[in-house]
Amino acid sequence: MAQLIAKLFPSTVLRPMEIGADASILLAVLAVVYILTRYRKWGWLWREWITTVDHKKIGIMYLIAAIVMLFRGGVDALMLRTQLALPNGHFLGPEHYNEIFTTHGTIMVFFMAMPFIFALFNIAIPLMIGARDVAFPKLNAISFWLFAFAALLFNMSFVVGGSPNAGWTAYPPLTELHFNPGVGENYYLIALQITGIGSIATGINFLVTILRMRAKGMSLMKMPLFAWSALVTSSLVIFAFPALTIALALTMLDRLFGSTFFTIAHGGMPMMYVNLFWIWGHPEVYILALPAFGIFSEVVATFSRKRLFGYAAMVGSLVAITLLSYGVWVHHFFTMGAGAAVNAFFGISTMLIAIPTGVKIFNWIFTMWGGRIKTTVAMLWQLAFIPTFVVGGATGVMLAVVPGDYQFHNSYFLIAHFHNVLIGGVVFGLFSGLYYWWPKMFGYMLNERQGKWAFWFFVIGFWVTFFPQYLLGLKGMTRRIYTYPHGMGWTLLNLISTVGAYAMGIGFIILVYSVVYSWRHQERDLTGDPWDGRTLEWSLPSPAPEYNFAVLPEVTERDAWWEMKQAGKTGRIPAKDVHSIHMPRNTPMPFLLGLSFFVAGLGAVFSWWYVAVAGMMGVFIILVSGWFDYHDHHEIPAEEIRRNEAALGRLEG
Amino acid sequence: MAYHRYRWSRLLLPLTVVTTGLLASGCGKQFVVLDPQGPVARSELHLIETTAMAMGVVVLFVLVLFAVTVLKFRDRPGNRAPYIPNWSGSRRLEFVLFAIPVLIVVYIAVPTVQQTYALDRLPPTKHPLIIDVTSLDYKWLFQYPKQGVATVNYIDVPVGVPVLFELTANSPMNTFWIPQLGGMEYSMPGRVLPLYLQADKAGVYWGRSANFSGRGFVHMVFHVKAMPPAEFSRWAQGLRTTAPHMSMQDYRQLLAVGTAREESFSAYPAGTFPTATHGFTLKGGMYLEPN
Structure with missing residues (x-):
């Protein structure tokens, strides 16, 4: 018994900061439970959200989860920066610091950026291509619940059992039992494995949706660029994630079952993990970046009130980046002795990515050329993105220069570079998309004035945080050190960097406040087309009804909705064209499947094999019973649709 | 307008002086x-x-x-720049x-x-100094196979002579980095990676591990003392006569998890570094004795 308690609650989860976090989480949960009970919302929660298969609601759930995770990852970041603000800091001890940079990276990549992207895919893609849902709605819900329970499992680590502490890349042999006893790394391995299944399923889902469910007349070369980016991203997910699955599975076998794939003793080969990890890891960078590129392509055309410049070149560069991204992984470890020929090859393949990326940058600029640029918040994020990303790309080329990388590798120059592209590219893009599609998701506008405050705090904070880190790299500061002595010349730059991080934090708080404020006070979007948009989602009311399109649209041009508006069409539909619609029926199966995976995962983390087997039995039973669920559709009668559309003022005659 | 220009130029001069001063003085050396x-x-x-x-x-x-x-x-009233909404390529x-x-x-x-x-490649004309480097939890062990001596957390090297570092690890991965002499290379268990560096000027340079390897990795800092070749020979000779001998037990003590101070040894047991000449094979693990 005492042994069990020691395993569940080692000293690392009983530090004052952890206890404080536990208490606030407990209070938040109690508050939510109280509100749901007080206002009798449990049934609503179950019917409308937990069992839903509607892509729009799944998208919103992804979004909420991503923002909660952005908060957690951001708090981690602020704790790291607080510790490093001054030399010989005492805010965090070494173990604590190691845990926090590990969870910061893991959460930001797997549980913030990925779900944020899937949120925007879910919200926008079916509407953009004129579909009523994704190809496999139930699988879509399964993906979400696998992600959600994996995120829960991963975040549990700091409450029960202890956090992982070997960095988000988790290189062995540091992750092997010999060097890393305790359950922290198990949480990492198993939570990522579970969310990885969900990600692969999402990749398949959107690949099929985009290839098979486009509106009549929408050929591939008439698709909006965001749909193109979702298409190539899906293919990246499908082909890249299996490498991660293998890397994690082999490490798990080493830790839980005593195999020796990556151990020091008995012929293990740690470098093989590094290869597998980055064969996934570099495409992953583009899994995150390409959707942002897609968002920018929509936003820049809309707010410049002009066609996208060089559409074919934009598509070509997306495809080129996709293909090249599989051939650059060694640049993450030029300094692992692969030899001159291999390093030269991967240095050049990395530089080649600059070409399609450069083409995209120029095309965005020339989309604005000859337009009329409206500086809405969505567009501001785009405008901040271009210079930021150009600098990040330039330092990326500097890192691709192999001999230069020997000096930059693992230094703060590298840290500054990848935050420069991941925040300046991905996060700016996601915020742009958030502001752009918010009215479509929720039916109200976000306050622009507050949005601009959030924008300036975040963007200026970003530069103040990360520019000094380039200089720190040149001064020899290396990553993942929890402290540094006086006299290295690192103090002032670190202090500035920390100040910037807090400014970003303020920007985030303003953004969240603005969301709540706007919900209460901001104008409703009654037109469905608040930005005078160009693509099909803006032809629908905000938020779109369950069935999206009462009558499926027919497309003849790129920027389909813009062209329809030019031709004098209004989006109103004749009553006689409305027929009844088959829609997928809600089901608790995805939620229960996620729950079973959670139980199985928890059992595996603690090597409680009875629990793990019970969880996997649950998975099996739910899957099999799912096969025999023939009542997975329901029909919305034409009369109901007519009534609904008439109430929205969209019925002709 | 003139007033503004005046103000700017007054600001510019001290700014330039300070920046150049910072870069040229000791502060610049920290880059x-x-x-x-x-x-x-x-x-x-x-x-x-x-x-x-x-x-x-x-x-x-x-x-x-x-x-x-x-x-x-920009979209503002009265903007007379051409508006060409259909220009797309x-x-x-x-x-x-x-x-x-x-x-x-x-x-x-x-x-x-x-x-x-x-x-x-090593420059072909000169005989390099070979230093065998093993990263341990959390210290650096340096062995000089030709001189027969060993050190912990510091190295002495001759000026103007290429140094071939043979890197391996008896611990999780680290990287071996002396920024003023050149870029880094990983030290990994089961493999030996070469890294060639050279110092041209006498002086003391710092080196450190740039790859996270656990709790004490931040302390994996070492010093490189570059000195004229004659002085280097005297140093090695001095170690051979004055420093203690490293026994297998001393080696095992180094393997134990923990940090270490700078140490010197007059000799070290054979087989503690797995170079090709020492019969190393890529099977790995042969030299690891888990405690």
């Missing part, structure tokens, strides 16, 4: 990557400068183009926009390949 003390670090810096320059031109070009575009085509322009990054990449790629090959 270790920009302050090479050997041929390897120097050619790496040279290439970094070439790329930085090329990238600087690109960034500047894009930023100017971007700023002009945004200022010229231009073969000639797109070709130029494609050609610019291609040329830049070629300009950078050629010297990159040359230097990548050049730095992978």
